[in-house]
Amino acid sequence: MALRRGIYKSPAQLRAMVAPGRITAAMLQAARERIVPGVTTAELDAVAAAVVRESGARSNFQLVRGYRHTTCISVNEQVVHGIPGDRALVAGDIVSIDAGAEYEGWNGDSAITVVVPDPARPEMVAARQELSRVTEQSMWAGIAAMAHGTHIGEIGAAIEEYVTASGHGYGILRDYVGHGIGRKMHESPSVFNYRTPDPGPRIQPGLVLAIEPMIVAGSEDTVVEDDDWTVSTVDGGDGSHWEHSVAVHADGIWVLTAPDGGAAGLAPFGVRPREIG
């Protein structure tokens, strides 16, 4: 157990993670507002880059070796790690945006999924909105398990349970998982999006996790595209990705990358987030 002590942060360190969380939320909010048919993924990336710059922060994605962009933007059968470029969004696309900020040495990491409106194809839009809804709600179920639970294994179990209960037969990516976050964007421990035999580390004050279910309409088998980054489904089914960075502190939990600390998302699960004192 001694090896795991390093994953828990002090109250002062938790307070330092509030600002990068807020900046990350603002990046995604700004990018979301610009989603319309015809906008390119590079333009959305530039919107997020402007927010991070104006905040006096740095893009932590650019600290990942070989990556030059502020966000990952994944469209339709792409699930995660899509590279922003000259692809123009079209009506009906399902778009996941993943962003993060480093501020004064601490990190935030969050992702949203948006379906571009398409009045001509209501059934396809409804199916994609349902995939995004289940993915987002499974994330909130996982965050609620972090509030109630004793070990992080309960988070993955709650995510899997929610996805299974939806009855759609969606797949859960196995090769990509959530993670601890702090001085680095990716820290121990891994946060699985499914039930595992190992209960994992204890949930206690000082734990900060990025909880990020990656859910697909069909098979969870994925392939990395020729660009060496983009992760797409093998069967061409749609993907959705939602993510929040969440802190456990002495008084409860606080969703660092949600402007309301997670109050709205957690209310249906009977959890009230508490500000980090």
Ligand code: MG
């Ligand atoms: Mg992320």
Ligand code: MG
């Ligand atoms: Mg992450």
